[in-house]
Amino acid sequence: MPLAVVQDSTNGPLTMLWGLLVSFLASLTARSAVNGQSPTGLAPKAFLSLPLGTIKPAGWLHDQLIVQTNGLAGHEHEFYHYVSQSDWIGGNSYYSSLEEAGSYWFNGMIPTGVLVNDPTIQTQVQQFLDYVLDHQDSTGWLGPEVNTTKPRYLWGRYPFFFGAIQMVEANPALTDRVVTALHKFVSLANTMLHDGEGLEDWAKTRWEDFVMVLQWLYDFHPNGQEDLLVDTMKMLKWSGDPWEDVFKEEYFPKSAVENLPNPFPVLTWHGVNMAEGLKALPATYRFTHNQSDLDAASKGWDLLFQYHGRPSGIYAADEYLAGLEADRGTELCLVVETMFSGSYLYQVIGDPKFADRVERITYNALPATLTGDMWSRQYLQQQNQIAAKNMTPNPFPNDGPYSNVFGLEPNYPCCTVNHPQGWPKFISNAFVTTPDQKSLVHVYLGPYSVNTTLAGGNKVSVTVDTLYPFSDTLTTTITAKNAFTYHVRIPSWVSKGTIAINGAAPKSVSPKNGLHAVSVKAGTTKVVLDLPSDITIESRPHGSVAVHRGPLHYAYDIARSQKVLTANAQEPRAVDLEFDATGRWQYAIDPDTLTFHGSTPSGGNLPSPVFDSGLPPFTITATACPIDWEVAGDTFAAVPPTNPACTxxxxNITLWPFGATKLRIGEFPTFKAT
Structure with a gap:
């Protein structure tokens, strides 16, 4: 690792250098121990995931996937040059190349197609799988480098592997073909890693994704190759970036990083790499059995949100970690990758803080960075976003001025092909089982149906009827062949929650480690949860505040104009949109006046799409006063003024769920109303 020096208020350069040397020697000792006398087998997870298709979305969540399928995600295969079928048949596009775009698209569209039962998407991903596996060469390599002199790097295949695993889960008839191809590739990759081949900067920082694939093979289809699989895991870790050191408090950046030297490879502070790197240490733990790996992963998670977190649940990185200021950006790829990593962290470690965070990200940051119809997306979203346009000046030091425009591919194309994994993977991780597979656990609250068989042949079906997070009530009907224990997560923000079983009087929920246990008898059990929340205030920089109730963050939805900047020649619905404020947004609020307003939608159904201006049934009102609040150029709000005077x-102003706003103020100055 490079011995660059980071200096902060508590550590001088010599102290930091010494710390790095000690850390490096410790890693060598750990590496020797792992390569010498490794524990036998892989450590168990706290929870086990269910195969794709076991959990289905219902109600408004199903509608969200329909909107996504009818939007950019479901149609880009028809026209978008990175993944369009007309390009890849000739072998000319990334769709067949596995360099990035095709793998990303494949990884996200498989669960989308399965969960909405879309035959067109299912045919498209099957064609992709067939094309890739049909072109595997005799060495085991998968990708465009077959029969070429192109250098072979491992990273671009990892999202494809995640996709292939999901296809096997949804269609077990594909098992032999996919598993055989993966084992052939692993044998080659192991040799390459021992020879120091296949690694470049991106592969060195995203090694954990391949480790997770290897662990899936080890858990379900080892084919007698356990030693090779574990050895490959070790080689990936020790040839990759040292996440156990990156996440140590003495090295972790506590502000925007553009002016800080990184003591590790520079891509470790890249926002999306950080999102993926969150999975590294729980993946490492499974073959080291070291509790220190889990402790470091948990600490790194906390540091990331402490120093770079957003009220919308996510953290800031406009390419690289960006601190706490409300004008800095968060990449859409980062959002969906953090959701996926948080689910994995919860399943390995079992700490409910991971599930709470993922749910908050999903119901706020994810929809906020897409238009309601999901035909246009941002590269970067802002917490305080008063325009979405070509920015002058540009607040993003490493990204272009077009980054917060809603469009087909503003700034970079990666989020166009990668964003579709967000909603479906959230859904497919919404339920898990205990390691003994005797109990079912409802993790992410929302409307679902589940059909699975637990240990002992116990066939179980679950339906969850709710408008959550736009309702506090969930009605769950469970049908089971045999008695078992059902667990449901009670989020940390719930205040005075109750549970009623089979019509009995409600009782207070009593969660342990975030889960309330329900003893379910054979037959049918009906569970009614009421999970109200208080309005809470989060302190933000410059004396500003953010407003929450339950999983939802609330923001002022700025009235806006819309201008079409460009439309795709083949698909006119794929447009780049400029939004400009047409109304006042410079307000301070009095937090003591916040009042929640909830209503039941007409007919009991939410509007479609629910995440658009004026459509959610929940709002919060506040007493506010106009203030002077500077603008940088004409495109973004300066930092919130501290203790401003009313002008x-x-x-009274109305605050709406953050995900429904496209221009917004989410961090407010405050005043005291008289």
Missing amino acids: GEAT
Whole structure:
């Protein structure tokens, strides 16, 4: 690792250098121990995931996937040059190349196609799988480098492997073909790693994704290759970036990083790499059995959100970690990768803080960075976003001025092909089982149906009827062949939650480690949960505040104009949109006046799409007053003024769920109404 020096308020350069040397020697000792007398087998997870298709979305969540399928995600295969079928048949595009775009698209569209039962998407991904596996060469390599002199790097295949695993889960008839191809590739990869081949900067930082694939093979289809699989895991870790050191508090950046030297390879502070790297240490733990790996992963998670977190649940990185200021950006790829990593962290470690965070990200940051119809997406979203346009000046030091425009591929194309994994993978991780597979656990709250068989042949079906997070009530009907224990997550923000079983009087929920246990008898059991929450205030920089209730963050939805900047020649619905504020947004609020307003939608159904201006049934009102608040150029809000003076009479404003806003103020100055 490079011995660059980081200096902060508590560590001088010599102290930091010494710490790095000690850390490096410790890693050598750990490496020797792992390569010498490794524990036998892989450590168990806290929870086990269910095969794709076991959990299906219902109600408004199903509608979200339909909107996504009818939007950019479901149609880009028809026209978008990186993944269009007309390009890849000739072998000319990334769709067949596995360099990035095709793998990303494949990984996200498989669960989308399965969960909405879309035959067109299912045919497309099957064609992709067939094309890739049909072109595997005799060495085991998969990708465009077959029969070429192109250098062979491992990274671009990892999302493809995740996709192939999901296809096997949804269609077990594919098992032999996919598993055989994966084992052939692993044998080659192991040799390459021992020879120091196949690694470049991106592969060195994203090694954990391949480790997870290897662990799936080890857990379900080892084919007598356990030693080779574990050895390959070790080689990936020790040839990759040292996440156990990156996440140590003495090295972790506590502000935007553009002016800080990184003591590790520079891509470790890259936002999306950080999102993926969150999986590294729980993956390592499974073959080291070291509790220190889990402790470091948990600490790194906390540091990331402490120093770079957003009220919308996610963290800031406009390419690289960006601190706490509300004008800095968060990449859409980062959002969906953090959701996936958080689910994996919860399943390995079992700490409910991971599930709470993923649910908050999903119901706020994810929809906020897409238009309601999901035909246009941002590269970067902002917490305080007063325009979405070509920015002058540009607040993003490493990304272009077009980054917060809603469009087909503003700034970079990666989020166009990678964003579709967000909603379906959230759904497919919404339920898990205990390691003994005797109990079912409802993790992410929302409307679902589940059909599975637990240990002992216990066939179980579950339906969850709810508008959550736009309702506090969930009605769950469970049908089981045999008695078992059902667990449901009670989020940390719930206040005075109750549970009623089979019509009995409600009782207070009593979660342990975030889970409330329900003893379910054979037959049918009906569970009604009421999970109200209080309005809470989060302190933000410059004396500003953010407003929450339950999983939802609330923001002022700025009135806006819309201008079409460009439309795709083949698909006119794929447009780049400029949004500009048409109304006042410079307000301070009095937090003591916040009032929640919840209503039941007409007919009991939410509007479609629910994440668009004025459509959610939950709002919060506040007493506010106009203030002077500077603008940088004409495109983004300066930092919120501290203790501003009112420049006019107090008025009432309405705050809406953050995900429904496209221009917004999410961090407010405060004042005291008289």
